[in-house]
Amino acid sequence: MASTESEIQNIKQRFGIIGNASLLNNAVRIAMQVAPTDMSVLITGESGSGKESFSKIIHSLSHRKHGPLTAINCGSIPEGTIDSELFGHEKGSFTGAHEARKGYFEVTNGGTMFLDEIGEMPLSTQARLLRVLEYGEYIKVGSSKVMKTDVRVVAATNVNLLNKVSENRFREDLYYRLNSVPIYVPPLRERDKDVELLFRKFAADFAEKYKVKPITLTEEAKNILLKYRFPGNIRQLKNLVEQISVLSTDQKEIDATTIQNYIPREPTLPALVNGHTHDVSEREILYKVLFDLKKDVTDVKKLVLEIFANPTQAAELIKNNTHLFEGLQESKTSNEQPVVLNINPSTKPPTDQEEEVQDISHEAEDDTLSIQKKEKELIVRALNKNKNKRKYAARDLGISERTLYRKIKEYNLEK
Numbered sequence: 165m166a167s168t169e170s171e172i173q174n175i176k177q178r179f180g181i182i183g184n185a186s187l188l189n190n191a192v193r194i195a196m197q198v199a200p201t202d203m204s205v206l207i208t209g210e211s212g213s214g215k216e217s218f219s220k221i222i223h224s225l226s227h228r229k230h231g232p233l234t235a236i237n238c239g240s241i242p243e244g245t246i247d248s249e250l251f252g253h254e255k256g257s258f259t260g261a262h263e264a265r266k267g268y269f270e271v272t273n274g275g276t277m278f279l280d281e282i283g284e285m286p287l288s289t290q291a292r293l294l295r296v297l298e299y300g301e302y303i304k305v306g307s308s309k310v311m312k313t314d315v316r317v318v319a320a321t322n323v324n325l326l327n328k329v330s331e332n333r334f335r336e337d338l339y340y341r342l343n344s345v346p347i348y349v350p351p352l353r354e355r356d357k358d359v360e361l362l363f364r365k366f367a368a369d370f371a372e373k374y375k376v377k378p379i380t381l382t383e384e385a386k387n388i389l390l391k392y393r394f395p396g397n398i399r400q401l402k403n404l405v406e407q408i409s410v411l412s413t414d415q416k417e418i419d420a421t422t423i424q425n426y427i428p429r430e431p432t433l434p435a436l437v438n439g440h441t442h443d444v445s446e447r448e449i450l451y452k453v454l455f456d457l458k459k460d461v462t463d464v465k466k467l468v469l470e471i472f473a474n475p476t477q478a479a480e481l482i483k484n485n486t487h488l489f490e491g492l493q494e495s496k497t498s499n500e501q502p503v504v505l506n507i508n509p510s511t512k513p514p515t516d517q518e519e520e521v522q523d524i525s526h527e528a529e530d531d532t533l534s535i536q537k538k539e540k541e542l543i544v545r546a547l548n549k550n551k552n553k554r555k556y557a558a559r560d561l562g563i564s565e566r567t568l569y570r571k572i573k574e575y576n577l578e579k
């Protein structure tokens with residue numbers, strides 16, 4: 165039977181859930197509807213969004229409410245001991261097992277098990293869990309006796325389990341067994357003005373705790389707070405309000421300048437696409453930088469080839485392409501100078517005895533054309549011109565003799 169709005173409000177008040185966002189109310193409604201059944205539930209949502217509160221709703225409204233509710237964080241239990249923690253072990257089953265131990269599935273019999281961060285559970289343990297869900301059976305570590313248990317499992321995760329399934333890090337059959345009823349807990353940034361309601365609630369709580377006057381926000385400060393994305397969700401907002409309540413002893417009305425001092429800069433960069441702001445991952449930013457860098461390097465290679473083909477126009481070509489060098493920083497050390505090509509407009513074209521430089525500007529987009537290859541060719545030409553006298557060759561190349569010596573060894577040009 166569908167839950168009424170008044171019933172949803174009563175449940176939120178009972179479990180301390182603050183907010184009126186439609187996504188939040190929908191999550192509460194689903195939890196209320198699935199609670200009387202024994203179906204497995206998978207709660208998804210970002211860290212700090214309040215997923216554990218929904219496991220309490222499901223347990224308290226079920227016929228198991230008089231049984232235990234055991235909350236386990238799968239990510240905090242070492243892989244070597246999680247089987248023992250969940251299913252128990254027999255005496256002497258492994259080093260340090262001085263006595264038999266009951267597992268959580270045994271002590272929670274007749275109740276509800278909340279498995280948080282289920283995505284961190286090892287594959288071997290996932291197989292054991294699947295057997296519990298399918299048949300209500302498990303075997304203690306170091307035992308061959310099949311044990312029975314009647315436990316309802318409510319799982320939660322802040323990662324995309326389907327991605328883990330595709331990476332073979334989470335069992336597909338377990339995923340669909342857990343995901344009988346999915347509940348999505350929205351992050352704070354998707355809850356509209358719930359941020360303001362939570363801020364007032366936390367401000368009142370901390371004012372009572374620290375015996376101070378509750379802090380309030382100016383309209384400008386409210387707007388800033390509502391625009392912030394809160395990657396840590398409710399947990400981050402609560403810590404922020406506590407920090408301001410304690411430190412702002414002389415100012416109880418928080419203005420825009422003050423609130424900005426407490427809000428950290430976001431680690432992700434926004435991208436404007438078709439007039440809308442979208443999240444950009446670090447990988448996407450890195451790809452863009454690499455693609456732009458590749459284009460710049462290709463353009464520089466084209467310019468270098470054009471200068472060698474038309475040495476008398478070198479100054480003009482460089483002047484017309486100064487944009488290629490903007491933002492570049494020279495690499496400087498105490499022992500080396502940056503490599504600089506001394507191209508004199510009066511330089512004569514290479515003679516027949518000298519190595520010809522082919523015009524391959526039409527192949528500039530080919531990945532096989534490398535800066536290292538052209539650098540090696542220039543060094544060979546300088547050495548041939550100066551009869552292998554490194555001092556003069558280095559001077560022509562515009563680099564130190566030490567750098568030239570290192571380059572000769574690097575390209576195996578020693579004769």
